[in-house]
Amino acid sequence: MKFTYFPGCSLKGSGRAYEESLLAVCKQLGVELEELDDWNCCGATAYMAVSERQAFGLAARNLALAEQKPHELIAPCSSCYMVLKKTQKYLVEYPKIGQEVHEALSRGGLKYAGTTKIRHPLDVLVNDIGLDAIKKQVKMPLKGFKVAPYYGCQIVRPYADFDDQYDPVLMDKLFKALGAEVVKYPLKTRCCGGSLTGTLPEAGLGLSFHILREAQRRGANVLATVCPLCQFNLDAYQRDMTNKYEPVHMPIVYFTQLMGLAFGMDAKTLGLQRGIISIEPLLKKQEVVA
Amino acid sequence: MTTTIRQTIKYDAERDRNFPKEIMARHGCEKLYGCIQCGTCSATCPVSSYMDHTPRQLMALTRAGFKKEVLSSLTIWLCASCYACTVDCPKEIKITDIMYALKRRAIEDGVYPKRFPIPILAREFFKMVKNRGRITENELAVRMFLQSNWFAMMNTWRLGLNLLRTGRFSMKPETMDRPEKLASLFQEGGPR
Numbered sequence: 001m002k003f004t005y006f007p008g009c010s011l012k013g014s015g016r017a018y019e020e021s022l023l024a025v026c027k028q029l030g031v032e033l034e035e036l037d038d039w040n041c042c043g044a045t046a047y048m049a050v051s052e053r054q055a056f057g058l059a060a061r062n063l064a065l066a067e068q069k070p071h072e073l074i075a076p077c078s079s080c081y082m083v084l085k086k087t088q089k090y091l092v093e094y095p096k097i098g099q100e101v102h103e104a105l106s107r108g109g110l111k112y113a114g115t116t117k118i119r120h121p122l123d124v125l126v127n128d129i130g131l132d133a134i135k136k137q138v139k140m141p142l143k144g145f146k147v148a149p150y151y152g153c154q155i156v157r158p159y160a161d162f163d164d165q166y167d168p169v170l171m172d173k174l175f176k177a178l179g180a181e182v183v184k185y186p187l188k189t190r191c192c193g194g195s196l197t198g199t200l201p202e203a204g205l206g207l208s209f210h211i212l213r214e215a216q217r218r219g220a221n222v223l224a225t226v227c228p229l230c231q232f233n234l235d236a237y238q239r240d241m242t243n244k245y246e247p248v249h250m251p252i253v254y255f256t257q258l259m260g261l262a263f264g265m266d267a268k269t270l271g272l273q274r275g276i277i278s279i280e281p282l283l284k285k286q287e288v289v290a
Numbered sequence: 291m292t293t294t295i296r297q298t299i300k301y302d303a304e305r306d307r308n309f310p311k312e313i314m315a316r317h318g319c320e321k322l323y324g325c326i327q328c329g330t331c332s333a334t335c336p337v338s339s340y341m342d343h344t345p346r347q348l349m350a351l352t353r354a355g356f357k358k359e360v361l362s363s364l365t366i367w368l369c370a371s372c373y374a375c376t377v378d379c380p381k382e383i384k385i386t387d388i389m390y391a392l393k394r395r396a397i398e399d400g401v402y403p404k405r406f407p408i409p410i411l412a413r414e415f416f417k418m419v420k421n422r423g424r425i426t427e428n429e430l431a432v433r434m435f436l437q438s439n440w441f442a443m444m445n446t447w448r449l450g451l452n453l454l455r456t457g458r459f460s461m462k463p464e465t466m467d468r469p470e471k472l473a474s475l476f477q478e479g480g481p482r
């Protein structure tokens with residue numbers, strides 16, 4: 001099984017552990033990822049605040065490049081995933097956007113027919129590869145892991161194509177298959193603050209704090225995400241949250257890192273040393289159980 | 291303690307009747323007049339308690355044409371694009387898209403708060419993508435701080451060290467091999 005891979009800027013920057021673990025886990029499961037050639041930033045949430053036409057154009061260029069390949073497109077970052085989906089939809093729903101974007105693309109020698117299938121790796125791994133195939137790879141079940149499955153906003157909003165919009169469950173099922181305990185976690189789709197945590201901590205920090213406090217109250221000892229910005233906000237500011245509100249302390253991992261751990265891969269291959277809040281104590285616990 | 295009484299009476303003279311029509315002409319904003327002021331958006335918004343006008347109030351002000359009040363409101367910049375309001379709105383108004391349209395209009399009219407970090411981040415993000423096609427996160431953060439509140443950057447030294455320690459700090463700028471390939475997307479008409 002082969003996919004075109006759109007990493008996005010974060011997976012080459014602060015979220016590189018997501019790329020490392022995704023590539024390792026996909027390889028193990030026989031999923032081949034080919035990086036999209038000379039891709040550009042999807043525009044995220046910031047570009048749309050400045051220029052709508054250019055924002056759609058930027059996202060559409062990636063879709064046009066991906067359309068030249070015979071594979072579906074995988075976008076692991078929630079923001080990239082949503083922006084690409086929204087662009088594909090709006091190019092059709094709003095003929096004026098479609099026309100402007102097609103003109104801009106054709107000036108650059110590209111065309112886009114609108115057929116690129118955009119997928120999130122959580123969808124691909126759980127629904128295409130399947131839990132049975134995943135279970136077969138488990139060598140070190142995640143005993144002692146109490147996971148809060150945190151989905152965040154943009155893989156379920158505004159479009160929910162592969163999971164329930166209000167109560168997504170794919171990660172819940174996945175982690176159970178990996179041998180972990182999954183805590184009941186009602187804040188699974190609440191916003192982490194997005195870029196506000198960096199721009200306006202007075203507001204953003206509180207949002208991230210609520211996510212973590214609830215995970216702690218529910219007895220989780222690790223929180224898993226599908227998005228590099230969620231991971232960053234929840235991991236990098238725990239000291240600030242502790243100083244401002246109440247003590248919070250929890251390692252924040254990508255769902256692919258938990259898969260790799262259960263597959264018996266070493267922590268470094270999965271980029272686990274990149275967590276600002278160390279996962280070491282939990283790993284020791286797993287070794288004792290194993 | 292002194293108490294200041296805010297003027298709360300709104301006058302017809304402050305209204306710009308064309309403003310709601312101009313906003314509704316933008317993509318995703320066409321259902322603005324369908325708003326029934328139920329407050330679902332304000333209830334579901336995770337940031338509404340930090341806003342000067344809640345999303346429901348902002349919809350009412352926009353529809354009534356209070357252009358100056360709407361465009362200078364911090365509410366539009368506080369929207370984190372989580373799409374909760376858009377999904378939950380019973381009248382299927384794409385409130386997130388309206389927030390984007392208002393941000394763009396505020397930038398076009400030059401009325402956004404000048405040293406407020408959020409529009410500065412948007413502008414620097416825009417420039418960086420134009421030049422290199424990709425974003426280098428730590429550099430973007432530094433540029434934002436330098437133009438908004440460089441003093442606040444002093445407090446992020448620990449975060450910087452943590453990112454260095456964990457190998458998450460980009461030492462060289464992320465860039466496309468050939469960013470000039472994007473030129474055709476930036477031609478004609480300027481931003482809109």
